[in-house]
Amino acid sequence: MNTTQAEQGLVHALTQQEIDTLEAFYGVFTNRDYSLADQVLAPGWQDIPLAPGQQEGPAGYKALVKEFTQAFPDVRINILEIFGTYERAGVRAEMVFTHSHEFMGIAPTHRQLTIAIHEFHHLKNGRIEKTWHLEDWLTMLLQTGAWPVRSN
Numbered sequence: 001m002n003t004t005q006a007e008q009g010l011v012h013a014l015t016q017q018e019i020d021t022l023e024a025f026y027g028v029f030t031n032r033d034y035s036l037a038d039q040v041l042a043p044g045w046q047d048i049p050l051a052p053g054q055q056e057g058p059a060g061y062k063a064l065v066k067e068f069t070q071a072f073p074d075v076r077i078n079i080l081e082i083f084g085t086y087e088r089a090g091v092r093a094e095m096v097f098t099h100s101h102e103f104m105g106i107a108p109t110h111r112q113l114t115i116a117i118h119e120f121h122h123l124k125n126g127r128i129e130k131t132w133h134l135e136d137w138l139t140m141l142l143q144t145g146a147w148p149v150r151s152n
Helices: 016-031 036-040 057-071 137-144
Strands: 041-048 076-085 088-098 112-124 127-135
Touching: 016 036, 016 057, 016 076, 016 088, 016 112, 016 127, 036 041, 036 057, 036 127, 041 057, 112 137
Parallel strands: 041 127
Antiparallel strands: 076 088, 088 112, 112 127
């Protein structure tokens, strides 16, 4: 009887195509080539959770990144680690930018902020189908001096 690799319990590493896809996904912040989103995201890509007012799918990602990069032109994403198995990936990264415009109701501080990002992706056929993400916005509040809130 011939069993599949999955039935044998074999786990395969991420492919180079999957790693390239993930790097391109984050690279949109730096290279501003918003059309890459259509190449690396599946048409029904799910971003979990959506940002307030964010449209679903690749169009929502492009609009979100475009708005953020226009507000913070020096933003970059530094990928610290990509790990996982075939079609499943975790990414540890950091978003670095100068707080030059109001953001989340916080007046610009002109400080350089570094926000930790932790994301998990499902990939299929070299494209991202789902992304679960968590950004460390509490650190942003601390770096900007917006927290702890002080009463008068």
